[in-house]
Every structure is written in C-alpha cells, then in structure tokens.
Amino acid sequence: MNMIHLLKSALLISLIALSGQTLAYSPEELEKACKKPRFTDFNLHEYKAPDNIEVAPKSEFFIKISAWADPTTITLTTKKQPLPFTVETTSTFHKVKAQLPVELTGEFVRIDIGAKAVLGCYDKTGWLIKIADH
Numbered sequence: 001m002n003m004i005h006l007l008k009s010a011l012l013i014s015l016i017a018l019s020g021q022t023l024a025y026s027p028e029e030l031e032k033a034c035k036k037p038r039f040t041d042f043n044l045h046e047y048k049a050p051d052n053i054e055v056a057p058k059s060e061f062f063i064k065i066s067a068w069a070d071p072t073t074i075t076l077t078t079k080k081q082p083l084p085f086t087v088e089t090t091s092t093f094h095k096v097k098a099q100l101p102v103e104l105t106g107e108f109v110r111i112d113i114g115a116k117a118v119l120g121c122y123d124k125t126g127w128l129i130k131i132a133d134h
Contacts, residue, residue, distance in 0.1 A: 033119070034117055034119040034120060034121035035066075035068055035117055035119070035121070036117060036121050036122070036123035037065050037066050037068065037069035037115045037116070037117050037123050038065070038066040038123075039063055039064070039065055039113055039123075039125045040063075040064045040065075040066075040093075041062070041063065041064040042061065042062075042063050042111075042127050043061050043062055043063075044059060044061045044111075044127070044129055045129070046127050046128060046129060047108065047128050047129050047130040052130070053130075054129075054130045054131065054132040055100070055129050055130070055131055055132065056131075056132055056134075057100065057102060057104075057105040057131055057132060057134070058099055058100055058101075058102050059099070059100050059131075060097065060098070060099045060100075061097070061098060061099070061100070061111075062095055062096060062097045062098075063095075063096045063113055064093045064094070064095050064096075065093060065094045065095075065096060065113075065115055066093060066094075067090075067091065067092050067093055067094065068117050068118050068119075069094060069115040069116065069117055069118070070115065070116050070117065070118050071087050071089055071094050071115075073114075073115050073116040073122075074087060074094070074096060074113065074114070074115045075112075075113065075114045075115070075124075076096060076098055076111070076112070076113050077111075077112045077113075078100075078101070078104065078109050078110065078111055078112070079104070079109060079110075083098050083101070083111075084098065084099075085097060085098040086098075096113065100131060104131050105131055105132070105133060106131060106132070106133040107130075107131055108128065108129070108130050108131075109128070109129055109130075109131060110126050110127070110128050110129075111126055111127050111129065112124060112125070112126040113125060113126065
C-alpha cells in the first residue's frame with residue numbers, strides 16, 4: 001500500500017507541474033516576445049498649429065522601418081487609397097520611398113503606414129500633412 005501511495009503522490013506532483021507550465025504562457029507574454037516594427041525619419045513636415053507648415057505638391061518622402069519588419073507586409077495609404085512606393089533594404093532598416101499624388105494638391109492628407117514584424121505582430125502609424133495649392 002505504501003508503494004501505491006508513493007505512485008499517486010508522484011502522479012499528482014507531475015500533473016501539478018505540467019499544468020503550471022501550460023498556464024505560464026499567456027497571450028500577453030507572446031505579445032511581449034514579438035517586437036513591433038518601428039517607424040522613424042519621416043522627412044516631410046507634419047501639419048501642426050500654430051506653424052501650419054505646408055509641403056509642396058508631388059513631394060517625395062521616405063520613412064524608415066526597423067529591420068525586424070517583414071518588407072512584404074508594408075502598406076502605405078493616403079485617404080484610404082494605396083500609395084505606390086519602393087523599398088530599399090539594408091541590414092539595419094527598410095527605407096520606404098513614395099511621392100505625393102498630384103490630385104491631392106491643396107488638401108489635408110494623412111499618410112498611414114503599417115507592417116508586420118517577422119514574428120507576426122503588426123503596428124501602424126501616420127502623419128497629417130497639408131499639401132500646398134501651388
């Protein structure tokens with residue numbers, strides 16, 4: 001009977017240890033493990049009061065994205081419409097280049113960019129600009 005009691009105790013301890021390991025990973029822990037892409041070096045002036053700086057029509061711009069972003073998942077939009085762009089990749093970042101469409105001359109425009117990290121988490125950001133009339 002002593003041997004059966006030992007086996008039951010060992011089984012109970014094993015089950016408790018396994019269930020603790022199973023519960024150790026929560027969705028929050030997985031999210032922490034995935035570094036979201038970073039968006040930096042947007043080269044146009046944002047539209048902010050009181051400066052109210054406008055950018056020239058058809059201006060070329062670029063945005064750098066961290067190297068751990070998957071370049072095939074990059075999206076770039078203005079007024080919820082896709083914007084054509086090119087991507088130059090280096091070992092430390094991806095450089096997204098695009099040009100403001102001529103049909104947006106004189107308008108307020110939000111440039112939105114998003115991308116997935118190689119590990120799967122997604123992030124996006126954007127900038128409000130005012131395109132000059134001339």
